[in-house]
Amino acid sequence: MELGLSGKVAVFTGPGKGMGPAVTEAFAREGCRLVLAGRDLQALEAVADSARSLGAETIVVPCDVTVASDTQRLAEEALTAFGTIDVLVNMAGGTGPVGKTAWETTQEEFDQIVQLNMTGCFNSMRAMLPGMIERRYGKIVNVGGTFGMRGRAGRMAYSASKWGLRGITKSTAIEAGPYNVNVNCVAPGMVxxxxxxxxxxxxxxxxxxxxxxxxxxxxxxxxxxxxxSTAADVANACLFLSSDVSRQITGIDMPVDGGWAML
Incomplete structure (x- = not known):
């Protein structure tokens, strides 16, 4: 199946770690032009080198997604480099406290993971959407998690942040739909x-x-x-939702978990 992604400009937040390199390299193989954004520049440069070796034009932009001015600058630098933004894949995120009950979780721990997993996606979407709306074209893929679809003991804060991301995704999909912008969520299980x-x-x-x-x-x-699941499984889901093959799909949660969240 031809995905038609060759030449598209794809912006990635948090591509330097975890499943990020595999997802980014999958887009490089499809012929996309890439913008890699995050705080760990050493990790980003390593992914950028790999993408370039696959033939992808790639730039790296320092960015803290929890800072709105950073994401606005990210959008501006992407437009300066490539003239347009076709795809946004939000992978920047964290795990939050592990093994703590709701009553053991501190307010600081809760606020920190909500800020990263929810506000970070909101900031980057808010920065990219005006250009997509003006062009009447765009694909946004937010990487959530299956603990945001089923609760998990000891992971309340993380679960809450990913559950909230689903609401951000669905509401924005409704709002951006009339402008031919698709907004979806990929929810990996254990990878x-x-x-x-x-x-x-x-x-x-x-x-x-x-x-x-x-x-x-x-x-x-x-x-x-x-x-x-493997990182390649997640990458394939992101590719599908970033392509016009999925033109009639928006506002969904796509679990990539071998069948856990939906059972």
Missing amino acids: DGPRFRTKVMPGYAKAKGITEDEAIAAHAAEYALRRI
Whole structure:
């Protein structure tokens, strides 16, 4: 299937870590021109080098998405470099407190993750949308999480922030729809990778008194497809929702979790 993304300008927030490099490189392979934004410039430059090696024109812009003036400057630099913004993929985010109940979570912890996961997406969308609306074209993909579709003990603050992002996505989809702008949310479940293997699973295994291999198998057993998602799975969902192949899809939550959130 031809996605028709070649030559499109795609802006990414938070592409330097986690699943970010895999998602970014997938767009590079499709022939997109890329704008990479985040706080860790060393990580961003590494992803940019990889994208360029795949033939993608790529620029890096320092940006803290929780600061509205930073996201406004991001939009301006993207337009200066490429003349337009076709796609925005919001990946910048955090995990918040892990293993804390609602009553153990501090206000500072709660405010911090809501600021990053909700306000950060709001700021970048607010900066990019005027140009998309003027051109009557745009694709926005917010990367949420399945804990924002089903509650999870010990992850209240994170769950709340991702649940809120769904509301931001759906309301903006309604508002931007008349201008031919699609706004959707990709909700990854547990994604295999360095963090999953070196942080999440060792902690889970220790808490349960089992081996790490048993911990991975236990997680996989929760999913209908009996396997853990990969960063490539998430990248493919982002590509689909950023293309005109999905022209009639807006305001949705797309779980990429092997069948957990919707069961």
